[in-house]
Amino acid sequence: MYYQERLECMAREEKRALQSERLISTVKLVYESVPAYRKKMDLAGVKPCDIKSISDIVKLPFTTKQDLRDGYPFGMFSADMEDIVRVHASSGTTGKLTVVGYTENDIKIWAECCARSLAGAGGTKKSLLHVAYGYGLFTGGLGLHYGGELLGLSVVPVSSGNTARQIQLLKDFKTDIICCTPSYAVFLADELEKAGVDPKELSLKSGLFGAEPWTEEMRKDIEKRLNLKAYDIYGLSEILGPGVAGECEKQSGCHIWDDHFYPEIVHEKTLKPLADGKAGELVFTTLTKEGIPLIRYRTRDITAITNEPCPCGRTSPRIKRIAGRSDDMLIIRGVNIFPSQIESVLMSADSRVAPHYHIITDRVNNLDILEIEVELNDGANFDEIKTVEEITKKLTVEIASAISVVPKVRLVSTGSIKRSEGKSVRVTDRRKS
Amino acid sequence: MLVNQISVYLENRTGRVADFSRVLFEAGINIKTMSIADTAEYGILRAVTDNNDKAVSILKQNGFNASSTNLVGFEVQDKAGEMFKVLKILENASINISYLYSFTRETDKSAIILLKVSDNEKALTAMAENGVKVFGG
Numbered sequence A: 001m002y003y004q005e006r007l008e009c010m011a012r013e014e015k016r017a018l019q020s021e022r023l024i025s026t027v028k029l030v031y032e033s034v035p036a037y038r039k040k041m042d043l044a045g046v047k048p049c050d051i052k053s054i055s056d057i058v059k060l061p062f063t064t065k066q067d068l069r070d071g072y073p074f075g076m077f078s079a080d081m082e083d084i085v086r087v088h089a090s091s092g093t094t095g096k097l098t099v100v101g102y103t104e105n106d107i108k109i110w111a112e113c114c115a116r117s118l119a120g121a122g123g124t125k126k127s128l129l130h131v132a133y134g135y136g137l138f139t140g141g142l143g144l145h146y147g148g149e150l151l152g153l154s155v156v157p158v159s160s161g162n163t164a165r166q167i168q169l170l171k172d173f174k175t176d177i178i179c180c181t182p183s184y185a186v187f188l189a190d191e192l193e194k195a196g197v198d199p200k201e202l203s204l205k206s207g208l209f210g211a212e213p214w215t216e217e218m219r220k221d222i223e224k225r226l227n228l229k230a231y232d233i234y235g236l237s238e239i240l241g242p243g244v245a246g247e248c249e250k251q252s253g254c255h256i257w258d259d260h261f262y263p264e265i266v267h268e269k270t271l272k273p274l275a276d277g278k279a280g281e282l283v284f285t286t287l288t289k290e291g292i293p294l295i296r297y298r299t300r301d302i303t304a305i306t307n308e309p310c311p312c313g314r315t316s317p318r319i320k321r322i323a324g325r326s327d328d329m330l331i332i333r334g335v336n337i338f339p340s341q342i343e344s345v346l347m348s349a350d351s352r353v354a355p356h357y358h359i360i361t362d363r364v365n366n367l368d369i370l371e372i373e374v375e376l377n378d379g380a381n382f383d384e385i386k387t388v389e390e391i392t393k394k395l396t397v398e399i400a401s402a403i404s405v406v407p408k409v410r411l412v413s414t415g416s417i418k419r420s421e422g423k424s425v426r427v428t429d430r431r432k433s
Numbered sequence B: 001m002l003v004n005q006i007s008v009y010l011e012n013r014t015g016r017v018a019d020f021s022r023v024l025f026e027a028g029i030n031i032k033t034m035s036i037a038d039t040a041e042y043g044i045l046r047a048v049t050d051n052n053d054k055a056v057s058i059l060k061q062n063g064f065n066a067s068s069t070n071l072v073g074f075e076v077q078d079k080a081g082e083m084f085k086v087l088k089i090l091e092n093a094s095i096n097i098s099y100l101y102s103f104t105r106e107t108d109k110s111a112i113i114l115l116k117v118s119d120n121e122k123a124l125t126a127m128a129e130n131g132v133k134v135f136g137g
Helices: A012-033 A035-044 A054-059 A065-070 A104-120 A139-151 A163-173 A182-194 A216-226 A339-348 A385-403 B016-026 B052-061 B082-092 B120-129
Strands: A084-091 A097-103 A128-131 A154-156 A177-180 A206-210 A229-236 A241-246 A254-256 A261-266 A280-286 A297-303 A330-332 A335-337 A353-364 A367-376 A408-412 A427-429 B003-011 B031-038 B042-049 B065-077 B097-105 B110-117
Touching (some): A065 A097, A139 A154, A177 A182, A182 A206, A335 A339, A339 A353, A385 A408, B003 B016, B031 B097, B052 B065, B065 B082, B082 B110, B110 B120
Parallel strands (some): A353 A427
Antiparallel strands (some): A330 A335, A353 A367, B003 B042, B003 B065, B065 B110, B097 B110
């Protein structure tokens, strides 16, 4: 099912014209209202009048998370604060949040994009939508909530946590659509099993899972254990939140809503555009956003795009599964984590530990776990177990409050963490994704 | 008089304790007594050697987290009831014990009890008042 058939199935040529027109006005908008963009474009020797069609996009400079950080909190906003009606934020590289703002129109478009994704996953006015994404600064909960309401679904804003209650509601309400992170879906399946609930007793028909990378194997596992069809949904708060792209009933890659978000795949090192089907870094330019329009924003997600027509009739390009990251960001249970956030805690947390650490992530029973080995300082003196416990607990609490995930901290001897060229080897990702 | 002890943080890894004793052996250091407090993930080794300062520095050079602490030590007879006698004295003086370990000396049939307590001075005074001999390390 479509939500906006005309836009979703628009002929390619017509869409290019629409994209061109929208790019021209977006570039004009940021050049005039964001000093950082004006500076960037002047430096690159590009004027808004040089952008005549969507193919001129390659002339424009890239935008990175660093730019958003430099402008913290509202420096990259194009709209005046009086026109901003909502602010969201996600974790940045050094504990500083990446802040985004939405105008009334942005919220409307966001809801439309989520409605398209929900319709693609089989949502209708009769559906009951269980939103188990977190509500708050994180875009997941509110994004799908508004999309669900716009499509006319009955939205149940459960948010995250309290799994026993979630199961109760799914049973009693006969909910047919659920959305959450894929790892929570697996956790839910485990809990159902423990509670002795047969997924057939539930009425779930489809689930939209995103906010973290997942695999086809996980899809099969979730579909079997929750007795539903599992759809991928892609997004990032800088560009929109959930709903930048979503899968249709064919379940073969997320359709990018490219009348609003123009995608490119570039080589992660040279930043040269890559051909259709080649894997590289995904880059987005927002075409209709007013609050914080972004030009060629580097998502750091590594994937490929296919322009092959989809049998569903939608004409937009599709993203393949996210294969990894071009930076060191980790996604643990849907939460973005940068090793530098952990490092900055270790720099100041306790004089008995050194800022040398090793992060180990793994997926145990389909649930992400985060383990951190921390080196003791050379001068550290302890002869009692309680001292070790005290340091471990202190670090656990401080790191958890910095990254919103509770890690397992383990103290190790001075110099025992491998260094490569003087730097600690920071991350071992044992998850197969 | 206090007894100096070395303590070493050990991750639970095969061969780690053997490594510790090899390092001391190669430096010609004699271990007089040692004990290990263990948890599921790590242990803390405590020992008294014939040269603690050298032991700490040589262990550090070999990648161990080592340091030294002062304990109180008492010398009693190697017979039933002596441990109880010492602990009862500490209890009566309201002194808390973090840990203890002991060893016997065949030569004079004596037993040495080493303790980490909440108040060293108070412990030494209490023992002296009760006629317990202080061990000099």
